[in-house]
């Protein structure tokens with residue numbers, strides 16, 4: 001059922017609270033799609049990566065093939081943040097007068113620790129993967145970090161694009177001003193920053209290019225996220241009281257940021273026929289499932305059973321994937 005809900009959509013997100021089974025479900029889905037002949041890239045955005053443990057091998061910031069037609073990459077948040085800040089720094093230094101460069105460096109050192117920086121960096125990386133690398137794959141499956149983080153991530157492209165627009169606007173205004181100043185001088189040239197090969201002009205052009213490229217990347221991501229034919233988000237949860245409440249909130253946040261939720265994946269369902277203890281849990285879960293269905297009417301619900309064994313390695317994942 002889950003695979004039907006994915007259909008031909010290229011970008012598939014799995015999100016939810018910590019430990020509910022996002023990594024397991026995302027990987028099983030990726031494996032199932034690959035075994036049906038699709039080329040799949042599985043991306044982990046969680047700073048505490050688990051893909052390596054799951055596939056029983058080292059996976060890092062470079063794409064690794066773990067099965068036929070299935071590649072995996074773990075976005076390295078520290079490296080991504082460093083690269084991101086280096087670019088932002090270059091942009092900021094170009095915007096600021098020479099004497100403020102020390103301030104820019106100080107700001108960047110603080111920014112590296114600030115909340116939001118990490119998300120922005122990861123977002124920029126996802127944007128790159130979704131808009132560029134996605135060309136080589138039929139599906140990009142994103143195994144996300146626990147909910148709060150991801151909800152912000154989804155709202156972020158808008159904010160980032162607006163921020164970049166603000167900077168571009170400011171540049172446009174200051175360019176107009178310097179053009180006007182040039183027009184005022186008797187030779188038609190501004191003696192300070194006039195000639196075509198002037199370093200200030202060159203710097204401005206370069207800055208514009210950087211800002212426009214970032215803006216395009218965020219806009220492309222935004223468009224993909226908001227396009228229900230290209231992107232779908234699944235909420236993974238356990239059939240328990242708090243996870244159900246949080247899932248309802250998460251659904252509202254995603255919908256508000258224009259992301260289509262394709263369904264809920266209720267993982268680790270207790271069996272009804274394996275003794276009284278589990279049967280009682282099963283009944284309890286039924287109640288929470290009913291609540292989920294009432295709160296999110298019409299949203300497909302996929303149920304996956306609690307497995308007796310550990311789900312690690314290709315074979316275990318393949319067995320679990322049959323349940324999808």
Ligand SMILES: Nc1ncnc2c1ncn2[C@@H]1O[C@H](COP(=O)(O)OP(=O)(O)OP(=O)(O)O)[C@@H](O)[C@H]1O
Nearest residue numbers: 017018019020021022023024146268305306307311
């Ligand atoms: N249906 C299941 N039956 C039994 N064990 C499961 C099931 N689904 C997941 N697990 C196990 O639960 C643990 C947590 O799963 P997983 O790592 O997929 O969760 P997660 O949501 O990605 O966690 P995190 O938020 O830390 O990234 C793993 O050891 C996994 O093997």
Ligand SMILES: [Mg+2]
Nearest residue numbers: 022023046050
């Ligand atoms: Mg995980």
